[in-house]
Amino acid sequence: MDINEVxxxxxxxMGGHKRAMYARDxxxxxxxxxxxxxxxxxxxxLQALEFIREHTEAARSRVEAGISSPLxxxxxxxxxxxxxxxxxxxxxxxxxxxxxxxxxxxKLSTDILQRYADVMGITVEQIKTLP
Amino acid sequence: xxxxxxxxxxxxxxxxESGVASSMLSHHGAHISEAMAFGLSxxxxxxxxxxxxxxxxxxxxxxxxxxAILKGxxxxxxxxxxxxxxxxxxxxxxxLDELLAQGHIVGIQTSxxxxxxxxxxxxFHFNAHNLIVYxxxxxxxxxxxxxxxxxxxxxxxxxxxxxxxxxxxAPKGLLYYPEEIGQKQVTPEAVLxxxxxxxxxxxxxxxxxxxxxxxxLANKVGKLDTADKLSLNYVGHIVRxxxxxxxxxxxxxxxxxxxxxxxxxxxxREELKVLAEKLNVIGDGWREFALKAVRMIKGREAFDPxxxxxxxxxxxxxEKVFFQALKKAIA
Numbered sequence: 240m241d242i243n244e245v246x247x248x249x250x251x252x253m254g255g256h257k258r259a260m261y262a263r264d265x266x267x268x269x270x271x272x273x274x275x276x277x278x279x280x281x282x283x284x285l286q287a288l289e290f291i292r293e294h295t296e297a298a299r300s301r302v303e304a305g306i307s308s309p310l311x312x313x314x315x316x317x318x319x320x321x322x323x324x325x326x327x328x329x330x331x332x333x334x335x336x337x338x339x340x341x342x343x344x345x346k347l348s349t350d351i352l353q354r355y356a357d358v359m360g361i362t363v364e365q366i367k368t369l370p
Numbered sequence: 371x372x373x374x375x376x377x378x379x380x381x382x383x384x385x386x387e388s389g390v391a392s393s394m395l396s397h398h399g400a401h402i403s404e405a406m407a408f409g410l411s412x413x414x415x416x417x418x419x420x421x422x423x424x425x426x427x428x429x430x431x432x433x434x435x436x437x438a439i440l441k442g443x444x445x446x447x448x449x450x451x452x453x454x455x456x457x458x459x460x461x462x463x464x465x466l467d468e469l470l471a472q473g474h475i476v477g478i479q480t481s482x483x484x485x486x487x488x489x490x491x492x493x494f495h496f497n498a499h500n501l502i503v504y505x506x507x508x509x510x511x512x513x514x515x516x517x518x519x520x521x522x523x524x525x526x527x528x529x530x531x532x533x534x535x536x537x538x539x540a541p542k543g544l545l546y547y548p549e550e551i552g553q554k555q556v557t558p559e560a561v562l563x564x565x566x567x568x569x570x571x572x573x574x575x576x577x578x579x580x581x582x583x584x585x586x587l588a589n590k591v592g593k594l595d596t597a598d599k600l601s602l603n604y605v606g607h608i609v610r611x612x613x614x615x616x617x618x619x620x621x622x623x624x625x626x627x628x629x630x631x632x633x634x635x636x637x638x639r640e641e642l643k644v645l646a647e648k649l650n651v652i653g654d655g656w657r658e659f660a661l662k663a664v665r666m667i668k669g670r671e672a673f674d675p676x677x678x679x680x681x682x683x684x685x686x687x688x689e690k691v692f693f694q695a696l697k698k699a700i701a
Binding site for chain 1: 382383384389404489490492493495518531537538606614619625628647664668
């Protein structure tokens, strides 16, 4: 890749940041170049975010229909999935799945809710409802 | 409490770990570029790990696992590298302050999710991010994050959360700094040894690693079902691993090419310059693959898994020829 081929069209997921890339200058030396990003990287990040968003919205509908607890919604909203939530909390996946049941969720102690809230970076009050 | 290591210079880098290694060693008098840190630790690789899930998809790594670069610095620079983790979060923060007060710059491992200066769209739960803390002003730590163009700041509370994030590859408050650097110049022997290591990994017998790993991925892509909506996400995931996750483009191939140019100077082997150029062309091949994949994701072109698989097989062919030539060049 030559310097003039380094993507500079911009990538809205980068929030104005630039990333370092390596490309060939006119003397053939490979040097570091700040890139504003481009369509290729933007597309795949947006695709990954959209993937998460779809899960989040599906969870929201389930919570509204009374078949799941807000915990499931927040899990996806805070960019986790079940295996990851299990890893960061140390709870078994089957246990977390049980906490997705609204009746069980309603009975959870503040300690457990706090643990979920902590790893997600939200408050116990937030986790009890949909935003 | 205000302190700052004045002599420290922030540098922008493609990848966090090689960036930290190069800034940290350069600060201590062993002036090396990011590409040299990357190449010298033999960090370039390829691995397709179907059993490790990353965001629901198999992990596709274009480099060696986390900490390989830092640890790879020990031998070539005859370093004593101090690594420390903490059970007690308060102690971990206190130790960081102590080291700063003593005038150290301190490397730490963090999660990306908790760093407030990260763009919102990039804040994923990824625990193997690395950065350097070079001072503190009031409640803010002064941060040299290699993947950011300029120095950043992070408040104590968020930095604590980032350092003590739990989950896969949990940092456990890890901090590190060199205690001694016995060798400040890069030797030709160290360079050749590192290249040999990379050649061995890339041409090795393990079916999911190196050139064979690329073929395995190609076969997997060739079998993707065009009717399954997740197939395009899978393709996007490959491109994301290759272009997005701090690679300097083309899954670190351009970065390694930069290393080979430096390696040619140090070892006096002109052939390595020619090979750097060849790797550059291979990097362009990876970018073409990414471009094609994105056109399919965007629906500008029909989704054709066979074609993508073909492109990946071509990459495997080219890399095989390349690494065999590299093996000869250092023999």
